[in-house]
Amino acid sequence: MPLKVGLVGCGAIGAEIAKAIDTGVIDADLVAVCDHNPATAKALIESLQHKPVKSRLEDLVTLSDVVVEAASQKAVPAIARAVLVKGKKLMIMSVGALASPELFQEVKNLAKEHDSRVYIPSGAISGLDALKSASIGTIRKVSLTTTKNPSGLKGAPYILEKKIDLDALTGPTLIFEGSAAEAVKAFPANVNVAATLYLAAGGSDVRVVVVADPNIHVNRHEIVVEGDFGRISTRVENVPSPRNPRTSYLAALSAIATLRSIMEAVKIGT
Numbered sequence: 001m002p003l004k005v006g007l008v009g010c011g012a013i014g015a016e017i018a019k020a021i022d023t024g025v026i027d028a029d030l031v032a033v034c035d036h037n038p039a040t041a042k043a044l045i046e047s048l049q050h051k052p053v054k055s056r057l058e059d060l061v062t063l064s065d066v067v068v069e070a071a072s073q074k075a076v077p078a079i080a081r082a083v084l085v086k087g088k089k090l091m092i093m094s095v096g097a098l099a100s101p102e103l104f105q106e107v108k109n110l111a112k113e114h115d116s117r118v119y120i121p122s123g124a125i126s127g128l129d130a131l132k133s134a135s136i137g138t139i140r141k142v143s144l145t146t147t148k149n150p151s152g153l154k155g156a157p158y159i160l161e162k163k164i165d166l167d168a169l170t171g172p173t174l175i176f177e178g179s180a181a182e183a184v185k186a187f188p189a190n191v192n193v194a195a196t197l198y199l200a201a202g203g204s205d206v207r208v209v210v211v212a213d214p215n216i217h218v219n220r221h222e223i224v225v226e227g228d229f230g231r232i233s234t235r236v237e238n239v240p241s242p243r244n245p246r247t248s249y250l251a252a253l254s255a256i257a258t259l260r261s262i263m264e265a266v267k268i269g270t
């Protein structure tokens with residue numbers, strides 16, 4: 001029986017997942033979608049061959065085996081509670097929300113209590129497999145340097161609060177430096193990967209640097225991990241999603257790969 005998927009958030013990532021299901025890249029049925037913006041949900045449904053219903057969150061949960069959150073950090077607590085108390089599987093894209101230790105603990109408790117599962121895709125970064133292995137031992141340092149075109153940072157709370165004039169930049173400029181928890185609050189739509197790293201590293205501090213560079217047209221993530229195992233250094237240069245320059249195309253592909261892996265008999269990688 002194909003997996004029944006419900007999708008919350010029909011934007012850049014949601015639309016790619018829906019398309020992958022519709023074209024058979026994932027052996028699943030997209031049964032229901034919802035979006036804050038009814039026009040966005042309607043446009044997605046119209047673009048698909050096999051049409052899901054547009055429904056409220058509660059009905060979407062009832063119809064689904066697995067619910068994909070591809071909406072926003074703010075949406076995560078309500079979605080997680082609605083899905084997990086029903087014992088349904090949940091995939092979270094707005095991982096920044098889980099940088100809150102209280103919410104992460106609640107999500108873990110709910111999943112255990114209701115015999116459910118929560119999936120957090122690697123998103124737009126590489127190296128999470130090795131980091132998970134390394135975190136079995138001692139980790140001394142995890143750092144993430146994210147470099148984006150200023151257009152991908154526009155509207156972020158930190159940019160507005162600090163009144164940073166992104167249009168005035170002429171070269172690479174350090175915009176932010178802080179912890180993963182600070183980074184996901186400052187840039188909720190940009191550095192979800194900081195929270196993913198933080199969770200994969202078992203709560204080790206992750207130092208995050210955000211650089212804006214008007215001459216770059218990829219979303220670059222550079223990760224360094226040091227510990228008893230040795231040293232990892234990875235660098236990904238992501239093509240931004242044409243629908244949303246803040247989101248990397250690889251993040252959508254990672255969500256698709258994670259959904260496929262839920263049903264795979266053989267799991268490859270850590």
Ligand SMILES: NC(=O)c1ccc[n+]([C@@H]2O[C@H](COP(=O)([O-])OP(=O)(O)OC[C@H]3O[C@@H](n4cnc5c(N)ncnc54)[C@H](O)[C@@H]3O)[C@@H](O)[C@H]2O)c1
Pocket residue numbers: 008009010011012013014034035036037040070071072073074075093094095121122123124125188189190192193196243244246247248251
């Ligand atoms: N984990 C990662 O590596 C990674 C990478 C990129 C983006 N993200 C995050 O994934 C999420 C989706 O990204 P995107 O690029 O598709 O964003 P997007 O802005 O293109 O789409 C989000 C959609 O969700 C809808 N939405 C927002 N809040 C909602 C709610 N409470 N209920 C229903 N619908 C709601 C919006 O109307 C919009 O259509 C964002 O939070 C983004 O920050 C994570």
